[in-house]
Amino acid sequence: MQVFIQARPCDTTGQLLEDGAPPTPPPSRLPDDWTPYRDRVEFKTAEFLYTRNQMSTGDINILLDLWAATLLKHNDKPPFADCHDLHKTIDSTPVGDVKWQSFKVQYTGEKPAHDVPPWMDQSHDVWYRDPHEVIQNMLANPDYATEMDYQPYREFSTDDNTRQWQDFMSGDWAWNQADIISKDPGTTGLTFVPVILGSDKMTVSVATGANDYYPLYVSIGNVCNNVRRAHHDAVAIIGFLAMPQTTKEHASCPTYQKYRRQLFHSSISKILENLRPGMTKPEVVRFGDGHYRHVIYGLGPYIADYEEQVLLACIVRSWCPRCMSHCKNLDAKSLHHTRDHTEALIKEVSSTDLWDEYGIIHDLIPFTNDFPRADINQLIAPDILHQLIKGTFKDHLGEWVGKYLLHVHGKKGAEKIQDEIDRRDDSKALMKVYLPAIEGHVPTDVVRTFRAFLEFCYLVRHNIVTESMLVQIQDALDRFHHYRKVFESIGVVPTFSLPRQHSCSHYILLIRLFGAPNGLCSSITETKHIKAVKEPWRCSSRYKALSQMLVTNQRLDKLAASRIDFKSHGMLNGTCLSETLRALKRLWLNSMPDANQPDQPNENNITLLPDLNITTRGDNEEVNPDDQCSPSEVLLASCPQFDGKIQVFNSASSIFYAPSDHSGIGCMRREHICACPVWRNEAPRYDCVFVNTDAGVEGMGGMDIACVMCFFSFIFEEVSYPCAVVRWFDKADDGPDEDTGMWIIKPSYDDGHSPSIAIIHVDSIYWAAHLILIYGTHAIPRDLKHYDSYDAFRAFYVNKFADHHAFEIAS
Structure with missing residues (x-):
């Protein structure tokens, strides 16, 4: 990559800043300016009712009426008078307002002189929001300031200095695009912003009729994959595409098929037209870190399932959208599709041969042809x-x-x-x-x-x-x-x-x-369906629901933008109650004759309940850390005496870094390991765990499997010791099973018949283990309960396919 793509900060006029120069300070704001809300409680109430609870209009009115009745004797009133007041306040939000627009689409080709098919005279509304504004809001989101790559890069492992790939900007596509862009001297210091699109038809209800929608989503390649997967507003809906319908008589008509396909491409091209100027001429945009930068956009990969990929690539079904392998022998090695090669084939080969020999539909024009540096065949994303x-x-x-x-x-x-x-x-x-x-x-x-x-x-x-x-x-x-x-x-x-x-x-x-x-899987857009389509549809009256869904999405965006705005100004620390208590305490202290006197005792009598948090350390903290003896060799009489209190727990929480699993924006995940004598009033539940017994060996070589029978903790000489009583399993072999790839374990016995039991420090527990019974060819007894599995079976698989964390450990 040349030196031009450096993502250098600039001022509002586009003048590049010196290295280390601070960002332009945001507009000043009073700490109690909750515009358009009166205070924090009003904002949090609006957010709770509209975003989290999604309460119906009638229920909101009932709640606010009850709320008002309780406050009337105090000469006070609830945050909102009724649902109309709530909606009016949200609608007046000054931030996050990207309005919905529409345009009509209709067939304009030749029509028969008689018996014109109905679809030729029908018009359809395509609703959309300006993706240019949506993307600028993403770039300016302060939540992404540390979760964003401002330029393409190549990453190498610290262990062996070999290449590795993670977030989108670490790939060769962004790097190559930057090389192309940087050939223009006018691109000095700019930031490349790849525009990632995704679409997927969906049905919100089968029983109540034709409730099909065709949402179009946008994201940017600069945000890290975990941000896009966490749906932290890094994927936004920008359109509802038209879905023309016709009778079965005309559904297979080639003219109708062409119109339906081309309508898709023409609509997306129209929606994206405001982005086109910024793909060749840089513009100055504010980022979440407070800096302004020169930005140039480019169409990036498109997230879609196979049916959508066929439509995008303008190919015949059963062919590959990326390569030219024949549909009857797809796994044969072949060249990749390119825009130049496809256009050359269209010029030289008949439409029939294009269809039969290359799987190309000759009379369709992909929307990417309307934008610079874009080739749809090279932008088809993987779809796990x-x-x-x-x-x-x-x-x-x-x-x-x-x-x-x-x-x-x-x-x-x-x-x-x-x-x-x-x-x-x-x-x-x-x-x-x-x-x-x-x-x-x-x-x-x-x-x-x-x-x-x-x-x-x-x-x-x-x-x-x-x-x-x-x-x-x-x-x-x-x-x-x-x-x-x-x-x-x-x-x-x-x-x-x-x-x-x-x-x-x-x-x-x-x-x-x-x-x-x-970071590019269609599970991202499918999950977005819930918030952008399914839930807004459920909140609608079902009659002409789309217009109501558009309003709902706009209000959700405004509430999200308000939260980001208030959070960036430090106005959402703690909870409403905790902040109110602090404010009252400050007023009380200021009213005292001596404001510097010590705090009065707390009269709330708050008790903190203990919790066991398991870390991923492999070392055990013992009372005698220098003692090299095996625990089994230590005589009971030589152990220190303890006559204090022991606390017993039914579970322990494990917090760990799990970016490959479903987790939050910070890739941290919390799981609970249970050791409960009665689970859900039915039977005991004793979970199994990976125990780190040799920190110097990676994977299962340094791990043993144990079943946790009890969690407990005690304090000895002012040091807390969280422990677990475990029952051990032995590995059946030195490696995993040849056929399944999973390790086999068996219950461990000390003297041939007594289960091997031990007490371990919870810090030696690495993570929960999922065991699967080795069934063999025998049928499972009908009366066998799942909680009897440990006793009924003699061998188990350590399931490395339970999640991605287990896959790394047990492979």
């Missing part, structure tokens, strides 16, 4: 959710197992075995427990097929992908392709030329281009 989880795993492999059972055992036999598999997989956790659930009912190569594919999924889902991990990804893919042939040999699968499975072959390239795939 639809390509891997829903596509390959659920729709392909899961269905193939069913066909295999039917082929070998007949209908009744297959149904019986399927029932047994369902009992083994009683949690319906699919990928997490499906592999051991089918073991014993399918050939070994089928088990190995699932293992290879699951390992591929967990590797590409990793938050940081290294060069060595790319080798592991390719190895897992090669094993998957090798072992899946068993389905072909037994006559279950006629072809492996399936676009979603074929997409796996592009993941290594896509990681190099766009960084870790978890």
Whole structure:
């Protein structure tokens, strides 16, 4: 990359600042200026009722009426008079107001002289918000100041100095775009902002009729992947695309099909038109860190499932949107699609041959052709959710197992075995427990097929992908392709030329281009559906719901913008109650004759309940840290005497860094490990854990598995010791099982029949472990309860597919 793309701060006029110059201070604000709200309570009430609780209009009116009745005797009133007053206040918010606009679309081509199809005369409204304003609000969000990359970069491991990929700007695509942009001398010091789009048709209700919507979302490549996945307003809805309908008689008409497809591209081009000038001429924009910078935009990857990718790439279904492999042999090596090559083919090859031999629809123009440096075929993002989880795993492999059972055992036999598999997989956790659930009912190569594919999924889902991990990804893919042939040999699968499975072959390239795939998965837009479409629809009257949904989204944005504004000015510290108590205390102190006298005793009698927090340290803090003896060799009489209080706990919380799992914006995740004699008034629950027994060895080599029977703590010589009583398991072998890739463990016994019990410091507990029964070929007894599993089975798998944290530990 040349020196021009440096993301250097500037002033409001665009003049570059000296290195280290402070940002332009924001406009001054009084600490009690809650405009348009009167105070903090009013804002928090509006946020609670409209954003969190999503209370209906009628219920809000009832609540405020009751609230008013309780305050009337104090000559006071609630924050809002009624729902109308609440909405009016939110609507008057001065920040976060990006208004909804619309334009009409209609067929303008040739029409037949007689019997004109109804769809040719229909017009449709496309509603949208200016993405230029939305993106500027994202860039100015102070919450992203430390979670944003201002320029492309290449990252290398500190261990072996090899390349690694994480957030979007660490990929080669952003780097290459910056190289192209920097050839223009006028781009000195600017910031490159990739515009990430996503769309997905959805249905909010099946029972009440045609409630289909086509939302369009936008994000920016500068924010870190964890911010985009946490849905911390880093993904915003900018449009509802039109969905033309017609009768079955005309649905297959080529003219209608072309109109429907081109309408999609033309609508997106229209929505994005205000961004086009900023893609060639830099503009000055304020960022969340307070600095202004020169910005130039560019169309980045597009998040979509396969059906949407076909529409985006203007190709025939069953073909690949990224490469030119023939639909009947997708896994054959071939060149990648490019805009120049496609346009050359369209000029030289007939429309029929384009369709049959190249899978290209000749008379469609992708929206990317209207923007500089954009090629839709190179902007198709990886999609873990639809390509891997829903596509390959659920729709392909899961269905193939069913066909295999039917082929070998007949209908009744297959149904019986399927029932047994369902009992083994009683949690319906699919990928997490499906592999051991089918073991014993399918050939070994089928088990190995699932293992290879699951390992591929967990590797590409990793938050940081290294060069060595790319080798592991390719190895897992090669094993998957090798072992899946068993389905072909037994006559279950006629072809492996399936676009979603074929997409796996592009993941290594896509990681190099766009960084870790978890930042561009369609699960991000599908989750956004809930807040942007489904919940606003439920809050509507259902009649002409879209207009009401637009208003709801606008109000939600204003409330979110107000929260960011108030938070950036330090006005949301603590809770409403705690801040009110502090204010009253200050008034009380100021009213005393001597304001410097010590505080009076607290009369609230607040008791802090203890909690056990498990860290990820591997060392044990003992009373005698220098004693090299094994605990089993220490005589009871030589131990220090303790006659104090012991506190017993039913659970302990574990807080750890888990960026590859579902977690908050800071990638921190909290889980609870239970050791409870009665769980939900039914039976005991004793969770299993990874225990760090050798901090010098990575992975399972330095770990043992134990079942926690009790958590307790005591204080000895003014030092607190949080401990756990555990029952040990032994590893069955020196490595994982060859077929499943999971470690096998068995209960440990001291003298052949007494369970091996120990007391350990909670700091040696690394993380919760999920054990899966090794079922074999035997059916599970009908009367067996899940809480009897530890006693009923002699061996267990340590489930490395429970989550990504476990996958790293137990691989």
